[in-house]
Amino acid sequence: MIDFPGKAAAVVYLQGCNFRCPYCKSAELVEPACFGPVIPEEVVMEFLRNKGNNLEAVVITGGEPTIHKELPAFIRRIRHLGLLIKLETNGSNPEMLRELMQEGLLDFIAMDVKAPSANYAQVAGRRVDTELIRDSIWAIKNSNIRHEFRTTVVPGMHTLRELREIGDMVHGCDAYAVQDFVSSAPLRRELAGLAAFPRKPLEDLSRYMERRVEKFIIRAHDEAKRIPIRRRRASPASRIEARAGIG
Numbered sequence: 001m002i003d004f005p006g007k008a009a010a011v012v013y014l015q016g017c018n019f020r021c022p023y024c025k026s027a028e029l030v031e032p033a034c035f036g037p038v039i040p041e042e043v044v045m046e047f048l049r050n051k052g053n054n055l056e057a058v059v060i061t062g063g064e065p066t067i068h069k070e071l072p073a074f075i076r077r078i079r080h081l082g083l084l085i086k087l088e089t090n091g092s093n094p095e096m097l098r099e100l101m102q103e104g105l106l107d108f109i110a111m112d113v114k115a116p117s118a119n120y121a122q123v124a125g126r127r128v129d130t131e132l133i134r135d136s137i138w139a140i141k142n143s144n145i146r147h148e149f150r151t152t153v154v155p156g157m158h159t160l161r162e163l164r165e166i167g168d169m170v171h172g173c174d175a176y177a178v179q180d181f182v183s184s185a186p187l188r189r190e191l192a193g194l195a196a197f198p199r200k201p202l203e204d205l206s207r208y209m210e211r212r213v214e215k216f217i218i219r220a221h222d223e224a225k226r227i228p229i230r231r232r233r234a235s236p237a238s239r240i241e242a243r244a245g246i247g
C-alpha cells in the first residue's frame with residue numbers, strides 16, 4: 001500500500017543500473033559483485049498469479065529497469081494478469097518509456113531527477129546525457145499517466161538553489177517529492193553516517209514549489225540520521241517572563 005499508494009502491490013526489483021549515485025543504498029542491485037541469485041521470471045509470474053484478488057498492482061523498480069530490453073515483454077505478461085503497473089526509473093531511456101506509455105502499459109511512473117543539468121554527472125556518479133533526462137521529464141509530464149518526480153537530497157551534493165532549479169525542470173507536474181538520504185550503507189563509503197539534509201531549506205523549497213507543482217512532498221525516512229535540534233538557552237529575563245506568562 002506504500003509503493004503504489006492505495007493499492008496492494010508487489011514490488012519486483014531488477015538488477016543492474018547505468019548510474020552509480022554515491023548515496024545509493026542498493027549496492028546489491030547496482031554493483032554486479034554484490035548481486036544475489038536471480039528469481040526466474042516464471043517463479044515471479046506464478047507468485048503474481050497465485051495472489052489472485054489480494055493483489056492489485058506491481059511496482060517495477062531497480063536498479064534501473066529500462067536497461068533491460070526484455071522489460072516491455074515482461075510488463076505485457078504482468079498486464080495480462082489484470083494488474084496495474086508502476087514503473088520507477090532514472091529517466092535515462094525515454095525511448096523505452098515512450099514505447100511503454102504509448103502501449104498503455106503504465107499506470108504510474110516515478111522518475112528520479114538527480115540534479116540540475118550542470119552537475120548531473122557528479123550526483124549520478126556517471127556521465128549522463130541530460131537531454132535524455134529532459135526528454136523523459138517532458139514525455140512523462142505530457143502524458144495522462146499519474147506520475148511523480150523525486151530527488152534524494154544529500155548534504156554537500158545539493159543546495160537550495162539547485163533544488164529550485166530541479167523544481168523548474170519539473171514545473172507543471174503532478175507531484176514532486178524530496179526524500180531523505182539514508183547513510184547506513186551508501187555506495188560511496190565516505191557518505192556513511194552523514195546526517196540527512198536539513199529540514200529548514202526543504203521548508204523554504206516548499207514555498208517555492210507550491211506555485212509550480214500540484215503536490216509537493218517532503219518524504220522523511222525513519223532510518224535517516226537527523227542532527228538534533230539544539231534549543232537556545234533562554235535568557236534569565238525571558239525565563240522570568242515565561243514563568244510570569246508574559247510574552
Ligand code: SF4
Pocket residue numbers: 017018019020021023024025026030062063064090124
Ligand atoms: S540510486 Fe542511482 S545507482 Fe542507485 S539504483 Fe537509483 S539510479 Fe541506480
